Amino acid sequence: MKKPNDFSISNLIIRFAKPEDKEFVLAFTEKTWEWGDYIKHVWDEWLHDESGKLFVAEYEGKPIGIMHAAFLPDKSVWLEGLRIHPDYRRKGVAYNLNKFVIDYLKEAGYKTFRVAIMSWNIPSIKLARKLSFYEVSRWVSLETSLSKLVNNETPQLCRKEVHLDMDTLWDMVYNSSIYDASRGLLLYDWKWLNFTKNALKELSNKYSTQILIRNDDLLAIFRPTPGKYQLISFVNAKTMRDLRSIATFFSKFEKRPLSTTIEFAFPKNYPHLEKLVDKELFEVEEIVIMEFKYL
Ligand SMILES: CC(C)(COP(=O)(O)OP(=O)(O)OC[C@H]1O[C@@H](n2cnc3c(N)ncnc32)[C@H](O)[C@@H]1OP(=O)(O)O)[C@@H](O)C(=O)NCCC(=O)NCCS
Structure with missing residues (x-):
């Protein structure tokens, strides 16, 4: 894999997740937060989800980002589990992954997209705003x-x-x-x-x-x-x-x-x-x- 310095967003591929992505994804999500991450507990369920899709951002043949989209009974899409490999952050990967997923699901007829973000997660809130999401409620x-x-x-x-x-x-x-x-x-x-x-x-x-x-x-x-x-x-x-x-x-x-x-x-x-x-x-x-x- 090239060093992240040579990273070029035009070489990013967005696709559905495959079983062989698991090892790499679980390795880079192991320490997302100080307590760890829940991705390892949901990976298999998300990979085979009949009412959702698991997307991957691939670079140089390796997954460097993931996001799950769940289809809810009100016909909205629930976006969750967005994770970008720490070495590839601030390079537009999350933005492009979200854009792709939203555009792809829009083509499939979905119009409403929602996400929950911890109030302390400023990077994620800023990303959501950049994608034109707006706050509808606080819990x-x-x-x-x-x-x-x-x-x-x-x-x-x-x-x-x-x-x-x-x-x-x-x-x-x-x-x-x-x-x-x-x-x-x-x-x-x-x-x-x-x-x-x-x-x-x-x-x-x-x-x-x-x-x-x-x-x-x-x-x-x-x-x-x-x-x-x-x-x-x-x-x-x-x-x-x-x-x-x-x-x-x-x-x-x-x-x-x-x-x-x-x-x-x-x-x-x-x-x-x-x-x-x-x-x-x-x-x-x-x-x-x-x-x-x-x-
Ligand atoms: C949040 C996260 C997904 C962002 O991924 P990323 O690929 O680095 O984000 P991008 O490079 O696409 O950034 C897009 C926008 O998000 C915002 N952003 C991303 N990281 C930021 C940071 N560290 N500080 C402030 N704003 C940030 C900015 O508005 C940025 O646009 P800009 O570069 O024009 O300023 C990534 O930091 C991550 O995986 N964090 C840990 C897991 C997490 O918090 N997931 C979301 C749970 S809701």
Whole structure:
């Protein structure tokens, strides 16, 4: 491979990923952040994704950049997992990879593209702006371990499958203050899409989706995830006691280990958020949702 100094963007090839790219990609994404990267956990799934495509930027026969595009039930494209080899950054690779993918999928009929970026990731936010994406929403995630939230109360919660009664559920969703604050966006599996009854239904038919109810009130919607991590992406919680109740439910009734990481995500303008952001208890992150639309 030539040294990055000799790099010429005109020799960049954008193509679908191939199984033989894996080794090289996992090597250059091993230390994307100080904690590592999640690409190794999703590579095989993304490579064979029937509702998405995994793209690679190739230079001199080697992959030096990747990005996954997922096709969501609202007909939008979710762009994720953008990674450029550290030796090839600031040379226009990410810009060209994004441009290619967006133009390619536009030809296939897609008009709306969305991406989530951590608020501290200025390079990525600037890149998105350069690609004409604009901010549509901000979210806050609160992450901790079950052990820090579980208490001795017996949570008065019951769990149900979402698809049992979609009409009743949708009424509950529609009348909740969290739906109001979410500006029409549903977070599911770390992807944001238009929050409609149909989208919720489609996702729930595809994956097992569950709800937590308390006194006929909707408290949370989540997709149970195996292993020691659980995202609760629709949390109609008003007090810290509500969050403790959810955590206690997972520990006592679902028998999830106390070391399980639980992450709650809220729209930043959610009126009850201030009472929930306890920086002693949670790792707090802000997430910017950006969108690009062809009219
Ligand atoms: C963010 C990342 C994808 C950018 O890739 P890249 O190939 O270096 O980006 P490009 O060279 O195409 O830059 C395009 C634009 O992005 C912005 N940008 C990229 N890197 C930047 C940096 N370090 N500082 C400020 N702006 C930056 C600039 O606006 C740049 O345009 P300019 O060169 O005209 O100023 C790359 O740094 C990376 O892989 N980072 C780690 C993983 C990551 O953050 N992924 C995105 C998760 S949402």
